[in-house]
Amino acid sequence: MKTFDIHKVRADFPLLKREVNGKPLVYLDNGATTQKPQSVIDAIIHYYSDMNSNVHRGVHYLSQISTDAFEVTRRKVKDFINAAEEVEVIITKGTTDSINLVAQCYGKAFIGEGDEIIISAMEHHSNIVPWQMLCDEKGCVLKVIPMDERGMLDMEAYAKLFSDRTKIVSVTYVSNALGTINPVEEIISVAHKHDVPVLLDAAQAVQHIAVDVQKLDVDFLVFSGHKMYAPTGVGVLYGKAKWLNAMPPYQGGGDMIKDVSFEKTTYNELPFKFEAGTPNIEAGICLAAAIDYINEIGIDNIKAYEDELLAYATAKLGEIEGVRIVGTADKKSSVLSFVVDGVHPYDIGVILDKQGIAVRTGHHCAQPIMDQFEIPGTVRASLAMYNTKEDVDAFIAGLERALNMLR
Structure with missing residues (x-):
């Protein structure tokens, strides 16, 4: 089995090198669309x-x-x-x-x-x-x-x-x-x-x-x-x-x-x-x-890496007071959807964007799910194989800053 080299993988995606709002891009909207490796470009x-x-x-x-x-x-x-x-x-x-x-x-x-x-x-x-x-x-x-x-x-x-x-x-x-x-x-x-x-x-x-x-x-x-x-x-x-x-x-x-x-x-x-x-x-x-x-990377390698990253992100997110993860099934893929008591998901998304962190907010074209949970929408951080624990740490820190402003 080939070794998964996250540094090599990230180097293959040129857009990950850019800045947004003067901050290094942390792209966590992969459920909407993924970035493209140089070979595809x-x-x-x-x-x-x-x-x-x-x-x-x-x-x-x-x-x-x-x-x-x-x-x-x-x-x-x-x-x-x-x-x-x-x-x-x-x-x-x-x-x-x-x-x-x-x-x-x-x-x-x-x-x-x-x-x-x-x-x-x-x-x-x-x-x-x-x-x-x-x-x-x-x-x-x-x-x-x-x-x-x-x-x-x-x-x-x-x-x-x-x-x-x-x-x-x-x-x-x-x-x-x-x-x-x-x-x-x-x-x-x-x-x-x-x-x-x-x-x-x-x-x-x-x-x-x-x-x-x-x-x-x-x-x-x-x-x-x-x-x-x-x-x-x-x-x-x-x-x-x-x-x-x-x-x-x-x-x-x-x-x-x-x-x-x-x-x-x-x-x-x-x-x-x-x-x-x-x-x-x-x-x-x-x-x-x-x-x-x-x-070339291997789908099993991708799954193993993303599973580890999702577990890390889930644990970190669960440490923040007032956060409720929506979707806690026994078997999950690379999606973290959550709400925060007393805070609208849109407001969180806007403040995260100011810090260069891209997430998705809203009902994610799945409005009946939101209706069942009686919420207007969620913040969704969706992971890909080029995301890192450093991305997760930046997201968590950015979220805590956002919540300090909004609560």
Whole structure:
């Protein structure tokens, strides 16, 4: 196993060297987006400097090398999540786009009036609203797995939600607002006993923990590039070929067709059936560079380091009087969400920013979670592999300064 060298890792991220408000940047908003290593930045420059062209359509040299590079990403994603076939990897705009694709396409093929969809109480809005829209359109029913005061799903209640009308389960792998790592193996196993497919929102998972779609036996899995050190505007939908082949396409246009006339259109084969129009080629190609970077360090090394850092930060935060951590599940990934008695999260975030410390405040696109805890929002410090105990110490010191001003 390779040794995790935090100093080398930090040196790979040029933006971490800058100052904000005259202070060294402490970037703790990785749940929103991650910074980019130099290798990914170089890949962006290389694409536009040496190979910029449209993909899948041209016979000329630049189009061919761009197409080859774009398809290299598909192969690397396949290996990264251990998909069975490359055709099971659909390149999308991101997690939100991927979930909407499944909601619309699977919904059109398999969901009708009175059918039921199961999600959980800890979902990001992107895994709530598309299903609500489908329910409004189709007259189907949304059921919600309840969550306890620690931010853990009630698995006994989950098992009781199924009926002969249940058509799909769609849940987050890791909560963006709480850091909870859900028992996805059990979630999938229970659903499959009812012959119901499962979608996992892995936007907060693939950059932190090893994900093996075949071992999980998951039917759909979605994630975004920009949360795993790649550019914005690219994401992935993994789907078992049997489901993708049975679903109609999401959008019409170039590349998703085999033959077009004014009388009839024949759709393309997988994966292109779901990839209408010119994609975000640069981001698609550079996703491969981000995967290479993660693989070079080793996802297990990343997890071990981040787990240690999260434990350190949790202990330090717990020492501050009046702080209440929101989300105390047994298994968590790199998120610390908290509130402070008598202080609004926004005010804390503003004062931390003045000290060069970047956190996120608000409901984190997970408003039902905040409603359950009866709070307006939280302060969220979300960690990445390039964060350090020194970052945590600076955050804690900055928080204490903020609270001295606000209380």
